[in-house]
Amino acid sequence: MLKLTPTIGMEVHVELATASKMFCGCPAEHFAVKPNTHTCPVCLGLPGALPVPNKKAVDWTMMIGLALGSTVNKTSKFDRKHYFYPDLPKGFQISQYDEPLCRGGQLALDSGKIINLTRVHLEEDTGKLIHQTVGGKRVSLVDFNRSGVPLVEIVTEPDIASGAEAKEFLKKLTAILRTLKVSDCDMEKGSMRLEANVSMGESLAYKVEVKNLNSFRFVEQAIDYELSRQEKLLKAGKTPRQETRGYDPKTRSTFVQRYKETAEDYRYFPEPDIPPMVFSDKDIAAIRAKLPRLPEAKAKDLVDRFNLPPKLASLLVAKASRLTYFKNSVKTAQTLKVSPEKLANLIINHKISLDKPAAEQLKTLTQKQTVDLGIIDQVIKDNPDVVAKIKAGKSSAVAFLVGQVMRLTRGQADAVAARKLLLKRLQV
Amino acid sequence: MDKTKSKINVSHLAELSKMTVSPNEAAGFKTGFEATLKTVDKLEQLNTKKVGSTFQVTGLKNVYRPDKVDKSRVLSQQKALVNAKNSHKGYFVVPAIFDET
Amino acid sequence: MKLNQLTLTEALEGLKVKKFSSVELTLACLDEIKRLNPKLNAFLTLNPDALKAAKAADLKIRSDGNAFKTQPLLGIPYALKDNFLTAGLKTTASSKVLDDYIPQYDATVYARLKTAGTVLLGKTNMDAWAHGSSTETSDYGTTRNPWNLNHTPGGSSGGSAAAVAADMCIFAIGSETAGSVRGPACWCGITGLKPTYGRVSRYGVIAMASSTDSPGPLTKTVADAARVYQVIAGPDPFDATTSGRPVNLNLGHLQGLSLKGRRLAVPKEYLVKEMDKATAKLIENALKKLEGLGAKIDQISLIDPHYSIGVYTLVQRSEVSSNLARYDGVRYGNDRSHFGHEAKNRVMLGSFALSAGYYDQYYNKAQKVRTLIIEEFKKTFRKYDLVIGPVTPGPALKVGASKDSPMFGEIVDMLMEPSSVAGLTGTSVPCGFVTGLPVGLQITGPQFAEGLVLAVSAAYQAATDWHLKKPVTDYA
Incomplete structure (x- = not known):
């Protein structure tokens, strides 16, 4: 063979x-x-x-x-x-x-x-x-x-x-x-x-x-x-x-x-x-x-200090602008209850602009996090058949409900938070 | 046994060196190379087991130049091209090379 | 005596006291070139600006009392071998590949001679690409020996040597890879100096064997050679193989050096079986002369120079095959079909010696034997000041003798190959005549011993008059 x-x-x-x-x-x-x-x-x-x-x-x-x-x-x-x-x-x-x-x-x-x-x-x-x-x-x-x-x-x-x-x-x-x-x-x-x-x-x-x-x-x-x-x-x-x-x-x-x-x-x-x-x-x-600090060392540093997953740390150190921004805003983020990992993710996924200060941008984003519970209940009420599917074991169908939350909030809601709340509400 | 005979392939050497050798010339070159190799093969008689090769006789080491632009030697485009038989809009021209490397 | 027959030293004296002008000196040379070049074919290209340079020199001489201090060769007309690049003036290395090549930059040696105030008369003929020891491989016809037109002047700097011997110039520049300065000097009855490898910049010299090429002067006397050497030698940032050592030649010390107690070695192997009897006798006489001057001469044993033929052939041809790879006709010159027979010969053999499967047996083996030769010289120079011997096995060969000989050049040069592959310095000084043709004595020293080599050569020359003889140039 x-x-x-x-x-x-x-x-x-x-x-x-x-x-x-x-x-x-x-x-x-x-x-x-x-x-x-x-x-x-x-x-x-x-x-x-x-x-x-x-x-x-x-x-x-x-x-x-x-x-x-x-x-x-x-x-x-x-x-x-x-x-x-x-x-x-x-x-x-x-x-x-x-x-x-x-x-x-x-x-x-x-x-x-x-x-x-x-x-x-x-x-x-x-x-x-x-x-x-x-x-x-x-x-x-x-x-x-x-x-x-x-x-x-x-x-x-x-x-x-x-x-x-x-x-x-x-x-x-x-x-x-x-x-x-x-x-x-x-x-x-x-x-x-x-x-x-x-x-x-x-x-x-x-x-x-x-x-x-x-x-x-x-x-x-x-x-x-x-x-x-x-x-x-x-x-x-x-x-x-x-x-x-x-x-x-x-x-x-x-x-x-x-x-x-x-x-x-x-x-x-x-x-x-x-x-x-x-x-x-x-x-x-x-x-x-003459060697400067290399990416591997810098990434390890982030892992050790901020508990970032290694892959995320690597991505962050790959661009000097990202790393600088992260280092400059990690404290501010923490006061706004945004974890270093979350901040890193936002930077990597371009959800935050590196040209503007972090404080303002994070505030807007965290506001998004508090999803109106009323909307959660509304979506549950409006989609009984999907709810039934979820309760029957098809938990993936919650995605549809999240979509509905997003629709009703015109994209303003934090999808991840919405999902969590939905699942909590449905006790699944 | 003339061990040099099988070594010389004039057409291969001509190709390797990009030299034009006519079939007439080739035989003459082959004989010449074989005679030359006979002479240089005599070096085998000398024991060189205990010596290294000398590629340079100066004994110099670590000769460098600083990373600086030296305008004095830079040629103008005109000077760079003036001796070319074939040039076009600032480039040297050669027959088309068909494989990309 | 005509002005062109003066030595460099005499010409400088005359210019300094304004006995004559650079223009007169230059015209005398140009006239002789006109008269003799059709017979000798020493010059390939004349410098159209020669008189202009001479006039400028005269202006300088007239207006600046200190002119010669800053320009030690001011107003002196000379010839330059055609493998030295001269911007604006055709440079061919005597090959049809560069038949119409006008360089866009100057060789360092040429630039230094310009700065020293010289007047370039023209470019001289050579074996094409310096591949030879007779100037017969030139694509522009051979140069003839001024002592006998049926004989070659030697090579590869044959044109330069003939030009000096026939008084077509005051001095000339050649280059030696192994024998190409000393050989023609010997066969033309003049003085040739091969400096230590790395002493004189190779920048702008069309490369033959990168690890042995040594530009050097061809002159009428040893004192002349010293003056030229002083101007051209010294470190060059454009050539990484030049030595950083400053040139400390003291021209005063060249005169009247006592040879008393000087230990000179004569390698018995250099009196090769190919040696012509009359030449051997002249060498013997020269040795006696040196002994008469106080030197202690011992016969020693060195590696048979026949082995050097193998070393030099392999190393040189390998490097040649590499150095000629740039001539593809794209950026300059003509395409590779324009290469002559000898160039093809050497390039192909060189490629073979470097090729996969043969590198160790040939190129690398040669470089190992090279080490043996170097070590042996080092040992010799711990005990002796200089090595003395013949330059070539006999006087100039007839034109045509090189035909059908695949290793002609390398065989003629065998006595100079050991010192060349070791990068040493040495001279050839006239020491007699055989059937009307000159023969030279080889005086060789360790690296950077130019001072001693020139001093001993000068002492020998002061006690003899071979160098004063000139060929009769009323050719039919």
Whole structure:
């Protein structure tokens, strides 16, 4: 009997928000910038140009690794990764091969499941290709503004088991990176990109790479689609072909983008133009000291102080504005008899505006809570057959009565309170 | 037994290096590479078990630049494109690449 | 004596006392270029602004009494190998791939020479991409040896060496990956200095082997080489492999250094089986001369340089295959179909040495043997000041001798490959003639020992007159 285990690993690429590029002093900014205006001999790959690494990018990569529980390698270096492509000006990418800046690490999901990381390394980004028709001919236009921007690659072990887990992993990773202020992690702008390697088991010796996903939602959908596609094939006795696939949100399915007979031979060798890097315990401690409080720590703090359910705490810390608002209004809320958990829920569900002070908004909401008992009795009186159903055991039918309360109060009543009161009244 | 013979595949190397090699040239290259490998294979005679590889002779470590924009080297769009045989509205032009990566 | 026949030191003297002007000096060189280049093919491109620069230099000399303090090479016309980028002036590395390439930025070496007040005469011919030891792989025809037009000047800086030997310029700049400055200096009867790797910035030099490329001067005397070295050497923030050490060369110390008690080592393995007998005799004479000056010479044993051929071939060709990957004709130059035969040869072999399954056996093995060579030199320099020996196994080869030899360059350079892969510094200084062709003596020191290397080279030169000989250039 074929054992099928959804096995997903991800490679996440994150553009660092440094002022200058990875190996030269060009501005790293490239979004909505006129093409080929932020280039120099180095990032344009001109003859004779040489790379000099950006210290901040190196420091930030170590910071990211430490925040993710990785070990910073005491010795590290850059390597050349060779392949030909129009957006790769030197014909090789300066990346890291066998001595990345960080190795290992992990990220815990809400369920407690640990997603292990293989490594965190630093490399340079490529230029951008735009496909167009010019003068009746199909061409690709190349813009090197993005060439040379520092890119951190975070690689997970194949520990992820579903689209949902992948999405959660990405959300938590993004929260950490945003807290570190090293990247805006915007999948639509492309400052965060990823590939998911999907298979139904490592022992089956194949994996399908899914790319060009520009939202967490699509990541989840694409992975789930892939898993079911692969399962169907395997159950029919076929092995899915090793290939690269894209995702079409309209049809909610993946499609083949590229199929390669053989793996690419990158001919890695140590970058001769850049001396290796060596870090002392002191150096690493100095980076660690710069780490701000991370989302996990902040969430735990909320759980401990305010007894918030962990999932709610995670959602609250994911956005700085939410967390600040919560902290500033939790006392006021308590005086108005609104529990921290309730306040958190209101914030998460957008029932409260973060632009206005809490006091006023909460007062209005708590007023809503006192549902007129008269209305409760009215609704009970008006719907005897529904009441009978409820008393007969179909407690779910109370929802209809709640709806009636809402109708009569023109939506002003607190539905949760109304339900409680109804059930109390009916003594069920 | 000439162990180097099976290693050299000129058309594969030409593809890997994106070099154009005519069928005429290929045979010449193959012979040349095999002769070259015969010379370099002599390195096997030296015992290197106890030494590491030297990739850089300077002994330098940790050479960086600060994260600052250096306007002095930034090329204007015109300068960036002036040597391209094919450009269009500020972009370099290449024949259409059909697979998206 | 014509002005173009002056040494750098003599030319500076003359300019300082206003015996002649930079314009006169430059015109003398340009005239000689006009006369000789059709036969020698040393220059590929002339600088249309040369006289303009000379005029500006003369203005400076006339108006500023301290001009030479801030611009130590003010008004001196020189030639630059065509792998150094010169903004606005065609730069080809002698390859059709860059046939029409006009750079948009300057190599650091070129910028520093400009700041020092020099006058660029033009760009010189070389083996295409520096792949060679005879200048024969140039896509623009070979350069001829001024001593005998049927022979090559050596390579890859053959054009620069020929230009200096034939007095078409006052000095020239070349680059050495392994033998490309010292080799042509040897075959053209002039002085060549290969600085320590990392001493002179590679920024703006079309890369060959990133881990050994060393820009260096080709000059008429050792004192000239020291002056040029002083200007071009030093840290560059655009090149991460340059040393931060300040350049502390004292030109005064170069004169009259006593060789008494200096311990010099001659590796017996460098007297290779390929050595020409007459050349070996000249080297022997040179060693006797050094002993006569007080030096203590010992014969030592070093790893056979034949092994260095393997190390250098693998490391260099691997790095070459990588460095030439950027030439795709998209952003500049012509597409890859324009590469010449030797470039294809080296790139493919290099790709092979780096490829999956072969990296350990080839590239990595070579880098391990490299360590052995380095360690051996370190040991040697603990006991000895310098290593002395021949530069090449014999004088300049005939044009065409390199044909059908898949490793021609690497074999000719075998005696310079060990010091090159170790990143050391060394000179080639003229030490005699074989059948009318010059031969040189190799004087090598540890990293950053340019001062001692130049001083000992100067002492040898002061006691000999080989460097004063000039070729007869009334070619038919």
